[in-house]
Amino acid sequence: MLNDNFAYVNDDGFLTVVGEVRNDTTSNATNMKVMVTLYNNHKEIITSMDTYIWLDVLKPNDKTCFEAVFDGNPTYSKYGLDTVFANTASVPRSLEIISQGEVYIQDDGEWDMFGQIRNTDTMTLTFPQVIGTLYDAVGHVVDCTFVAATAEKLATGESSTWEMRFRPLPEITPVVYLVQSR
Secondary structure (H helix, E strand, O other): OEEEEEEEEOOOOOEEEEEEEEOOOOOEEEEEEEEEEEEOOOOOEEEEEEEEOOOOEEOOOOEEEEEEEOOOOOOOOEEEEEEEEEEEOOOOOOEEEEEEEEEEEOOOOEEEEEEEEEEOOOOOEEOOEEEEEEEEOOOOEEEEEEEEOOOOEEOOOOEEEEEEEOOOOOOOOEEEEEEEEO
């Protein structure tokens, strides 16, 4: 299920592991937890943490990102990842990304993405969110984030704008992105 991952130290000095998981089963998955373990050069565990993906339900063959932020910047030799999840009959919320765009902000090196999300469900949905995954030229995850849409609730057929900003990166690094509704 783990598709791709990347570790870096964020602007606040915290070790951050971002990556992507894919549902390789034939059922919808829920409560997907990613366990990140740091090891020293003797293959001993230094520390570990659990993080959950931001999607409530991940359909078969779909993928989404995760982010684990450690307290501080522990010294480690390698990290390991594992996942657990539960099968579910639940389905994802009926939200659709109806437009999206991006701009690189030269002055601070940040990628800014924006667009609109629409409720395609038969009932009002509250707190619609958008998840963004940023990839480099060869398809590796370099960042992951999420934001709430501007509107706190959307009736059937209504839409709202959203805007998200990724961490500063060199302009040539990210070239592809995935935007998902939640």
